[in-house]
Amino acid sequence: MESLSSATSLIAVIQLTRAITRICRSYLSINKIQEPREYILGLKEEIAALSETLEPLERHLHKQNPTKASTAQNLVENIAKCSAILKSLKDKIDPETTQTLMMKWGFQYLEWPMKVDEVTKIIREIERYKTSFWLSLLLNQTQSTHLLINQKIDLSRLHIAKGAAFNDYGNQHTECLPGTRVELLRKIDHWIETHKGKCIFWLTGMAGTGKSTVARTISSRLKEQGILGASFFFKKGEQDRGNAKLLFSTLAKQLGGTIPQLLPSIQNAIKDDPDISGRVPKEQFEKLILQPLISLNSGSTSIMLIVIDALDECDQVDHVRDILELLPYVQESRSVQLRFLLTSRPDLPIRLGFQGTIDHHQHLMIHKISSPVIEHDIRLYFENEFLRLQQERDLPTNWPGVRTINTLVERAIPSFTSITTLFRFISDDRWSATERLEVILSDQTKYVAKMEGIYTPILNRLLSNENEEESRQLVHGFKNTIGILILLATPLSANSLAKLLKMETDKIQKQFKLFHSVLDVPARPDEPVRILHISFRDFILDNKQKGKPFWVDGRLVHEKLTVQCLKVMQDGHYGLRKNICNLQNDTTQRDNVDNDTINRCLPSELQYACRYWVHHLVQSHSSANELSTHALSFLESHFLHWVEAMSLLGIISEVIEMIQRLRLAMQAERDHEISGFLHDAWHFILRNQQIADTAPLQLYSAGLVFISEDSIIRRNFKNELSTWNQLSTVKRTWNGRSSWLNLVSFSPNGQLLASGADDNTIELWDPRTGELRQTLKGHSSWITSVEFSPDGQMLASAACDDTVKLWDPRTGELRHTLDGHFNEVHNATFLPDGQLFGSGFDNNTVMRWDARTGELLELIK
Numbered sequence: 069m070e071s072l073s074s075a076t077s078l079i080a081v082i083q084l085t086r087a088i089t090r091i092c093r094s095y096l097s098i099n100k101i102q103e104p105r106e107y108i109l110g111l112k113e114e115i116a117a118l119s120e121t122l123e124p125l126e127r128h129l130h131k132q133n134p135t136k137a138s139t140a141q142n143l144v145e146n147i148a149k150c151s152a153i154l155k156s157l158k159d160k161i162d163p164e165t166t167q168t169l170m171m172k173w174g175f176q177y178l179e180w181p182m183k184v185d186e187v188t189k190i191i192r193e194i195e196r197y198k199t200s201f202w203l204s205l206l207l208n209q210t211q212s213t214h215l216l217i218n219q220k221i222d223l224s225r226l227h228i229a230k231g232a233a234f235n236d237y238g239n240q241h242t243e244c245l246p247g248t249r250v251e252l253l254r255k256i257d258h259w260i261e262t263h264k265g266k267c268i269f270w271l272t273g274m275a276g277t278g279k280s281t282v283a284r285t286i287s288s289r290l291k292e293q294g295i296l297g298a299s300f301f302f303k304k305g306e307q308d309r310g311n312a313k314l315l316f317s318t319l320a321k322q323l324g325g326t327i328p329q330l331l332p333s334i335q336n337a338i339k340d341d342p343d344i345s346g347r348v349p350k351e352q353f354e355k356l357i358l359q360p361l362i363s364l365n366s367g368s369t370s371i372m373l374i375v376i377d378a379l380d381e382c383d384q385v386d387h388v389r390d391i392l393e394l395l396p397y398v399q400e401s402r403s404v405q406l407r408f409l410l411t412s413r414p415d416l417p418i419r420l421g422f423q424g425t426i427d428h429h430q431h432l433m434i435h436k437i438s439s440p441v442i443e444h445d446i447r448l449y450f451e452n453e454f455l456r457l458q459q460e461r462d463l464p465t466n467w468p469g470v471r472t473i474n475t476l477v478e479r480a481i482p483s484f485t486s487i488t489t490l491f492r493f494i495s496d497d498r499w500s501a502t503e504r505l506e507v508i509l510s511d512q513t514k515y516v517a518k519m520e521g522i523y524t525p526i527l528n529r530l531l532s533n534e535n536e537e538e539s540r541q542l543v544h545g546f547k548n549t550i551g552i553l554i555l556l557a558t559p560l561s562a563n564s565l566a567k568l569l570k571m572e573t574d575k576i577q578k579q580f581k582l583f584h585s586v587l588d589v590p591a592r593p594d595e596p597v598r599i600l601h602i603s604f605r606d607f608i609l610d611n612k613q614k615g616k617p618f619w620v621d622g623r624l625v626h627e628k629l630t631v632q633c634l635k636v637m638q639d640g641h642y643g644l645r646k647n648i649c650n651l652q653n654d655t656t657q658r659d660n661v662d663n664d665t666i667n668r669c670l671p672s673e674l675q676y677a678c679r680y681w682v683h684h685l686v687q688s689h690s691s692a693n694e695l696s697t698h699a700l701s702f703l704e705s706h707f708l709h710w711v712e713a714m715s716l717l718g719i720i721s722e723v724i725e726m727i728q729r730l731r732l733a734m735q736a737e738r739d740h741e742i743s744g745f746l747h748d749a750w751h752f753i754l755r756n757q758q759i760a761d762t763a764p765l766q767l768y769s770a771g772l773v774f775i776s777e778d779s780i781i782r783r784n785f786k787n788e789l790s791t792w793n794q795l796s797t798v799k800r801t802w803n804g805r806s807s808w809l810n811l812v813s814f815s816p817n818g819q820l821l822a823s824g825a826d827d828n829t830i831e832l833w834d835p836r837t838g839e840l841r842q843t844l845k846g847h848s849s850w851i852t853s854v855e856f857s858p859d860g861q862m863l864a865s866a867a868c869d870d871t872v873k874l875w876d877p878r879t880g881e882l883r884h885t886l887d888g889h890f891n892e893v894h895n896a897t898f899l900p901d902g903q904l905f906g907s908g909f910d911n912n913t914v915m916r917w918d919a920r921t922g923e924l925l926e927l928i929k
Contacts, residue, residue, distance in 0.1 A: 077147045078126040082294070084154040085119040088112075089292050091161050095180055097246030104180045107187040114191050116292055118150075118198045123294055124328065125201055143201075150197040157190055225338055226356075227345035227718070228318040229308035234287035234299040234375060242488070243285040245452065248445035249278070252434065256286055256409065259430055260295075260373065266430045267396050267407055270422060272414040273434030279411040282434070283377040286409060290373050297372035297406065298322035304381035304602050307557040307680065312387035317345040319374060320356035327372065327404060333360030340899060346721040349387055353394045364403035371405045379412035381602060392421035396428040446487055447477050453491050461501055468505055475509060489523075489586060489600070496584050523586070523607050527618045530582060543617045549579040550587075551620040552629065554605040557680040559596035564673040568632050626688035630695055633681035634702050636674055637710065643674070644709035646788055647765060649716060654765040655818050655835050658715060666716055678713045682726040686733045696734060700742045707749060708767050708785050715764040723753050748780040755812065762814045766821075766835060774812055774823050816860045820877055824851030830865050832877060842880045846873055849892070857898045862919060868892035874919060884922030889915065 092112035096105065160181055182190075230236070244253065259265045273279045280301065290296035298319040303309040324331045337344055337355040344355060382388050398406040412418050414433065422429060450473050458467055476490065494504045530546075531539045552569065553560075562580065566573040573593055580589045580597060588598045599605055613619040637644050649661055649669045670678075685695055703710075714723050731746045753760075756771040768788045775782050813822045820841065821833040830844040830851060849868035856863055856877065863877045872886040872893055898919065916926040 077144075077151065078122055078129065081147060081151050081154060082119055082122050082126065084151065084158060085115050085122070086293050088115050088154065088158055088161070089119070091158070091163070093292075094163070095161075104182075104184060104187070107184055108180065111187055111191055114194050114198075118194050118201075119294055121198050121201050127328065146197060146201065150194075150201075153190070153193055153197075225342060226317045226321050227314055228321050229300070229314040231306070232300045232302075232309050232314075232318050233322065234284050234301060234377075235291070242281060243288055244278075244281055245445075245449055248448055249282060249285070251441060252282065252432070253285065255432060256282075260290075260371070260407070265407065266428055267399055268429035269407070269409045270429050270431045271409065271411045271434055272431070273411075277434045279434060280377050283375050283409065283411050286373075287375045290375070295370075295372055297326050297374050299375040300377070302376070302378040302381040304378075304383065305554065305556065305599075305605060306559065307683070310381065310383050310557075312349050312382050312384060312391060314345060315376075315387075315391065316349055316352035316356055320352075320360075323357065323360075323372075323374075329364055329403075330360040333363045343721060349390050350394060353397075358394075358397055358400070361398060361401040361404055361406065364401065370403070371407060373407050373409060375409045377411045378602075379410055380418060388418060389421045392418075399428070443477060447473065449487055450476055450491070453495070457495050457501060463501070467502070472505070472509065489604075492584060492586075492600075498581070523604060531617070539617070545575075545579050546618060547620055549576050550583060551608065552625055553587075553597060554599055554608055554620070555622060555625045555629065556676075557683050558676070559598045560672065560676060561590075561596050562593040564594075564671070564676065565597070567671070568629075568636055568673040568676065570632070570635070623688050626684045627695065629684040630681055630688055631698065633677035633684060634698050636677040637681070637706060638702060642671065644678075644706045644713055646709060646712070646768060648709070648713060651765055654769050655763055656765065657763050657818055658718070658761065661716060670713060670716065674713075675717060678710060678717070679719065679722065682729055686729050696742050699730070700745060703742075703745055703749065704784055707781065708771075708788065711753065711760055712764045712767055715760040715767075720757055720761045724750075724757065727753060745780055751775075752779070752781045759812055759814065763818060763835070766814075770812060770821055770823075770833070770835060813854045813856055813863075815856045815877065816858060820856075820860075822854045822856065822863055822865075822877070824854050824865065828867070828869075830854055830863070830875070832863075832880075842877075844875055844880055844882075846882055846885070847871070852893060853895045855896055855898060857919065862898075864896040864898065864919070866893035866896040872896045872917070874922070884919075886915070886917050886922060886924070888924060 089112055092108055092115070095108050096112070256269060256271075259269045271279055271282065283299075283301070287296055287299050299322070300315055300318055301309065308314055320330075320334055324334050334356055337359070341347070341355070344352060347355075376391075379388060379391070382391075395408050422431070454468055454473070457463070458465070476487075490508060494501055494508065496504065527546075530542050534542065548569070548571075549565075553565065556565075560568065562573050562576050565571075566576050569576075577593060580587055583589075586600055586604045588600055590597065607613070608618060608620045609622050610619075649665050651661065685699060688695065711720070711723055714720050727746060727750050731743070731750065734742060734746070752771070752775060755775065756767060759766045759771055768785070772782055772785060772789050812824075814820070814835070815822075818835065821835040823831050823833065825831050825843075828845075828847045828849060828851065830847075832841040832844070833839065834841055844863075844865070847865065847867040847869055851865055851867050853866040854863065860877070862883065863875045864872060865875065866872045870887070870889045870892055872889075874883040874886070875881065876883055914927075915924060917923065918925055
């Protein structure tokens with residue numbers, strides 16, 4: 069009971085830390101506080117760190133008693149002492165009990181009540197208790213700690229969308245200015261705090277109304293309060309964040325870190341299906357999120373929030389509909405009450421998707437908030453930012469004046485993106501702020517749309533005072549740098565973009581420097597450059613701008629990027645080649661190749677080209693006479709090198725999709741040569757995906773040996789066969805048997821390779837030497853699948869004779885023959901617990917077997 073009492077006390081301490089954090093935040097939001105600001109911020113951060121240590125300790129104490137009585141007693145005493153210190157601190161700084169709020173010019177002013185040395189002393193004491201609690205957690209959680217480490221290692225096998233979390237490096241932007249969005253944030257806070265609030269809060273707004281800023285603000289608050297489960301910020305134009313393929317795997321990995329109790333179930337899902345990140349969203353959601361949630365068995369119910377921003381920037385409408393249908397199912401959980409804050413434009417597909425969740429969501433339209441409230445927030449932003457700029461530049465105290473601010477406010481409403489873009493343009497420190505402000509105010513353009521009124525003056529400024537030839541060069545430079553940047557599938561640095569485009573880095577950086585108001589340009593040329601808001605991309609590509617100097621033809625840009633990607637991959641110095649990472653031998657497994665080696669041998673521009681050349685080719689909508697010839701030439705020379713590179717990058721599953729996209733894009737063409745190659749490549753990768761994913765260089769040995777003699781791939785790359793050329797020729801052809809997808813399998817230790825032969829036998833090979841170890845006979849028809857058990861002690865083979873056979877791969881002994889299928893068996897797959905699934909080929913029947921005894925456990929139709 070002592071453990072439970074300690075956990076209860078910890079909850080009170082955690083609540084104190086959250087209260088103090090909120091109070092510190094209120095002081096920090098007051099502009100008048102200057103001298104103690106850094107100390108307040110330091111105190112706030114130390115309190116947050118203490119909370120992050122206490123939360124896992126509280127969860128642990130709810131599950132088990134401490135291992136040593138002395139440790140438990142010391143823990144109880146430290147909890148009590150820490151609680152007393154925090155209560156005293158809260159009483160000292162809480163403005164409701166220590167001082168009266170003064171109103172002046174519409175702002176709240178607070179006086180920080182503690183001296184700097186007092187704050188420093190408190191920080192040191194909190195650091196000491198934080199360390200003590202952390203040690204207690206380690207001492208009382210030895211076995212659990214080892215378990216969590218193993219589970220985190222397993223979670224690393226999940227493919228995630230990099231940069232998708234609200235606080236990821238590439239996703240850093242401003243939060244709501246203190247004093248703005250007050251009513252909107254209050255409504256969201258009320259939804260969060262309502263015990264029986266609806267599962268989903270849907271915040272909609274037109275482009276530029278500040279939805280993402282609100283989402284970041286809420287995410288930051290939830291993080292401080294310890295109730296942010298996960299976040300995902302969609303972003304159009306960034307491949308992994310521009311679709312929902314990795315949404316649920318990304319959320320699951322974050323949830324595993326914030327709710328450790330979910331880890332065992334997520335771990336099991338990964339073990340059952342190592343490629344779960346590549347499954348359809350519905351399957352990912354059910355196995356990685358819903359089932360783990362339902363499996364929790366806690367005595368209390370807690371609320372955790374997931375923030376999903378910019379749902380309208382997901383480029384697959386079907387996936388958006390799936391997401392909206394799936395999310396309400398989390399309400400089946402009885403331990404964790406998971407809620408979702410979603411933001412999007414009010415696009416029709418999303419509105420239709422929400423019609424099926426009327427009972428489960430609360431809706432607020434950000435652009436329907438009253439105009440006086442929006443005007444107040446925009447005016448406050450301009451007043452604060454111009455005051456800061458005035459002080460930095462030593463401008464007149466009455467600059468820019470009430471009339472100017474009124475004009476800017478009127479022009480900006482209701483777009484919050486426009487005000488930040490305008491101010492970045494005006495405050496660029498390479499120019500006179502006064503002159504740039506005059507450019508904005510004097511522009512007489514009749515605005516077709518809000519964004520045009522913002523971006524047109526910025527772009528036209530480049531052409532002012534330039535003659536015709538200089539203007540032509542400026543526009544040309546814009547289209548060949550910024551025009552390409554906006555259509556990249558994922559952001560690149562100036563260095564990488566220069567290498568991809570075969571340009572000088574200095575020239576690209578000079579272009580970027582002209583557009584600081586619309587681009588996020590880091591100081592270092594090796595860090596990614598991003599557009600600040602998707603509206604700039606939309607504006608530049610808008611066909612309504614066609615004929616104007618800065619309009620960009622997206623199809624031509626995609627065509628150019630396709631050509632440049634193909635050139636980079638075929639470069640004679642640093643392009644693709646066999647064994648590009650100089651691996652020791654053909655059996656070296658991908659998991660044993662470190663990231664530094666991969667990034668050194670496959671620089672970022674080459675990685676980009678490998679992953680996205682098909683994307684750009686498809687988006688270019690080019691005919692056979694333009695790009696297909698280039699694509700065919702590349703594939704004929706470098707197909708295996710490309711597949712090797714994709715394997716090393718851990719994205720071999722994307723090759724299948726890319727080939728399929730090529731086939732669909734070119735299906736109307738009459739170029740039989742490229743269609744024949746793609747047909748052959750499709751079958752090759754389906755048969756050899758496991759080989760490539762396990763040991764990339766086996767593509768040139770086992771991959772080539774176990775395909776037909778008349779295969780185009782084999783003919784093109786026969787000179788790259790490794791140690792396997794002493795084997796007999798494989799004479800079979802495809803014969804339309806597209807069901808032969810799993811005829812080759814590696815043992816877990818990489819010491820054996822099993823293959824299904826065309827004479828109804830299974831052959832076991834030494835993958836290092838190509839030596840045939842054993843031939844297993846017993847099937848009476850075609851082999852359709854071979855697979856090793858997780859421990860390598862058994863081999864399963866399925867065949868068209870309606871059976872699955874289990875073998876001892878060391879001796880070749882037949883252990884069991886699993887009968888009872890109603891038709892030829894398509895697949896046999898081991899599970900981690902020793903059971904085996906055998907699935908019927910034609911009648912969609914699945915049989916579950918005990919692999920140790922050969923007993924049929926379940927028949928599923």
